[in-house]
Amino acid sequence: MTLTQQKKLKTVLIGSLAWIIALVLFFPIFWMFLTSFKTEAQAIAFPPELFFKPTLENFAIVQERSDYLYHAMNSVVISFGATIIALIIAIPAAYSMAFFPGKRTKDILLWMLSTKMLPSVGVLVPIYLLGRDYGLLDTRTGLIIIFTLMNLPIIVWMLFSYFKDLPKEILEAARMDGATPWTEVTKVVMPLSVGGIISTGLLSIILCWNEAFWSINLTATNAAPLTAMIASYSSPEGLFWAKLSAASTLACAPIIIFGWFCQKQLVQGLTFGAVK
């Protein structure tokens, strides 16, 4: 085999492997999408039917039983709200840690990340009680607060990595030019890391959108986002696979479309700092 042939073979092998992994990851979504167009009977049929007459019946039932748009609006308000607030807190935090690190900055960053390692259920009862006492159960505000706190460590970390990559001399030049910390952040740091801020925000929106644990436990009807709506379709008796799939498809669709449009920013965001 010549060297070029070897190279070609390698490309083909790696390419196929990537496709296989992608298909395995995509399969459940594809199956959910397919199932949402089946009748309940078809949905549990074994062996599963690949070719069938699609029906929109499930979607109609979902819209009838739970107001899809209302829950979608909850998801939008909560995801964007939590993300914007988290960014407002995280940008100055990451700025100070990136440009004025103290002796304990690294420790603080690690500690913040370590809070993500705790199982959420461990704090469910105290959070639930706090939510009850402050009247935040089943409110958008309640979820926004929880989601903001939940994503803050990751957002600070990502922004910190972005800011750290900015040439320090540019900020020093701004300082010499008379920039206050505020103008330094708004006129220099933020414009220079706008890509990083956007991709961090996108990631946060996606994490909020898909969050289920707190959504299901802290909301009932008023503030329930789409994830809580999906959960309401699993029932202890009767057939529900098709309706559950329809609800899930409806819940996933906006964020998948949103993610599709923002692909470039997202990829950039997930490889933060590593590729410049």
Added chain:
Amino acid sequence: MSYLTINRLQKHYDNYHALRGINLSIEEGEFIVFVGPSGCGKSTLLRTIAGLETSSSGKINLDGQEISELAPAKRDLAMVFQSYALYPHMTVKENLSFALRLAKAPQTEIDEKVRIASTSLQLDTLLERKPKELSGGQRQRVAIGRAIVRQPKVFLFDEPLSNLDAALRVQMRLELARLHKQLGTTMIYVTHDQVEAMTLADRVVILNAGQIEQVGTPLELYRQPKSRFVAEFIGTPKMNLIPIDQIDNQGDRLALSVGGGKTSFPVSRLQEDINTNSTLGIRPEHLALVDSDGDLSGHVELIEHLGSEAYAHVRLSNQQRIIVKAAARSRIKDEQQVHINIDTDEIILLNDSDRVISMIAEETVYD
């Protein structure tokens, strides 16, 4: 009272003593160059003057006002960075006017100042471009322009030419010299390039390990270094340092046995006592290759032709290696035996603690 005075300035990092008591006075309009090997503290000193680093102790006064505790922008200084540090998201015009806009200067004043600076730096056709659309030299000029529009009391330059290629560096060096002449503003310039230091400076400050080794005009440093460090640091190729084997006082002359040879000079030139274990310093350009009867002798290990001149690397009869400057068309070949004369008027003597023993010039003795 000087324009800029630095008084007992100290800078400690966690476990590193970067500046060890800097005292320096700079007059208005001077072009001062800080030079020294990497890690000597020259950049730290400049950044401390700028206010980008805080000092651990000591005072800095500028134009009668103490500035050591002021924020960088309040010190009335402008800095040009090694990496230019232009704002990549702003056009040339916005880069130039950033400081004035932050200071909320009136628009007409901003326009006027940007116009003057951009014309004098030939940037007037590039005002709408972003930094990434500029060449290295143009970026450098924008960085300088950004400093000029602020009309600061002192310009600070942190190795501004080191990112440019050799040809451009020479050109920008000349432009800086011209700029200094034109503006007459005090400038402090950090470099590790001694050609820049020698050509630009009114006075050079040589730093070593966080301390000032010597301050002087370029020629003073070349001719009257005060220490082994300065003697070796200034001049390319380096000054030859040859240990003195024996000193004989022959009445009115002092005879030195060095490098397997001998040389002598009038005792009356010495301003202080010389002890044994001293060293003789002589630059390659003050040694001459002669046909016979030289002060020193040896054989040529290698000859380097630079076109305008040549350098002979000679191993002396006592095995020490020295460098001798030779004529461009020198026909000397490798391995050839040579004789060398020392221009005793140009020698320096170092005592055993590496301080230069003060001597007066030969002509002074005969006057």
